[in-house]
Amino acid sequence: MTRPSSTLKIANLQFRRGSRVVLDAIDLQLQTGEVTAVLGPNGAGKSTLLSCIAGLLRPERGAIELDGTSLFSLPAMQRARRIAFLPQTPEIAWAVDVQTLVGLGRIPFHGLSSDEEDRAAVARAMAKTEVAQWADRAVTTLSGGERARVLLARVLAGESDWILADEPFTGLDPSHQFEAAELLRSIADHGGGVILTIHDLTLAARIADRVVILDGGRVVADGPPQAALTPQILRDVYNIDAQWLTDDTGATPPLIAIHGRAARG
Numbered sequence: 238m239t240r241p242s243s244t245l246k247i248a249n250l251q252f253r254r255g256s257r258v259v260l261d262a263i264d265l266q267l268q269t270g271e272v273t274a275v276l277g278p279n280g281a282g283k284s285t286l287l288s289c290i291a292g293l294l295r296p297e298r299g300a301i302e303l304d305g306t307s308l309f310s311l312p313a314m315q316r317a318r319r320i321a322f323l324p325q326t327p328e329i330a331w332a333v334d335v336q337t338l339v340g341l342g343r344i345p346f347h348g349l350s351s352d353e354e355d356r357a358a359v360a361r362a363m364a365k366t367e368v369a370q371w372a373d374r375a376v377t378t379l380s381g382g383e384r385a386r387v388l389l390a391r392v393l394a395g396e397s398d399w400i401l402a403d404e405p406f407t408g409l410d411p412s413h414q415f416e417a418a419e420l421l422r423s424i425a426d427h428g429g430g431v432i433l434t435i436h437d438l439t440l441a442a443r444i445a446d447r448v449v450i451l452d453g454g455r456v457v458a459d460g461p462p463q464a465a466l467t468p469q470i471l472r473d474v475y476n477i478d479a480q481w482l483t484d485d486t487g488a489t490p491p492l493i494a495i496h497g498r499a500a501r502g
């Protein structure tokens with residue numbers, strides 16, 4: 238199933254926390270069909286950027302446009318139908334069962350889709366994330382990684398054009414990390430837009446079409462993984478010595494080895 242392409246345009250974005258500028262002069266144009274990985278050190282502004290793009294934080298300067306329309310002029314439910322957001326540390330305070338929680342991803346479609354359509358979308362999302370086995374379990378009884386997969390399913394249930402996921406692989410075992418990564422990759426391959434934050438350099442290099450690196454609230458690199466995640470940029474941004482272990486033919490998937498902290502020059 239292919240869908241019409243969509244563009245998110247971010248122009249001269251600035252966001253402050255009190256007097257502190259947390260994001261500054263951010264210019265990005267993002268397309269569906271791509272996985273964009275946002276990287277950067279702790280506190281660089283990645284979550285803040287995703288929250289702005291999700292429409293949850295309103296920047297004081299700059300614009301965010303979804304297909305030419307200001308994000309903030311869209312009613313919240315309409316925005317939520319186009320852009321689904323998986324926050325970094327979602328709270329689940331009540332012992333709701335898994336199927337009900339995944340069904341919350343259909344809230345933006347209330348009154349617009351039939352119960353049957355909602356049930357089918359929830360079933361698809363639960364199958365893709367392999368959480369159907371826990372359909373009747375209380376979410377609060379699941380392990381951290383199991384819960385992370387259920388929360389991903391909730392986001393997928395909206396079948397939105399855009400998925401914003403803040404560190405979606407945290408807490409997942411290596412196999413489920415790859416599975417979730419492949420799932421997000423396949424959403425982009427089928428015409429969706431995926432923007433995620435991630436700390437794992439190798440996983441980012443493997444699944445992203447485009448890597449945006451933030452440092453101190455500014456974009457310091459933006460491009461295909463091999464152009465953005467260069468040893469020099471990784472040294473400048475993270476103060477690490479890192480090296481791409483990839484053969485010249487590109488036949489093997491990228492692997493970025495981190496040798497250690499860089500010696501301070």
Ligand SMILES: Nc1ncnc2c1ncn2[C@@H]1O[C@H](COP(=O)(O)OP(=O)(O)OP(=O)(O)O)[C@@H](O)[C@H]1O
Nearest residue numbers: 254259277278279280281282283284285286325434
């Ligand atoms: N609610 C808040 N109140 C005040 N400052 C905040 C708040 N949330 C975030 N910040 C600050 O804004 C800056 C950017 O935070 P943000 O969460 O966007 O970083 P990040 O790149 O996602 O970091 P991490 O990799 O640690 O998740 C940080 O300096 C952080 O301390």
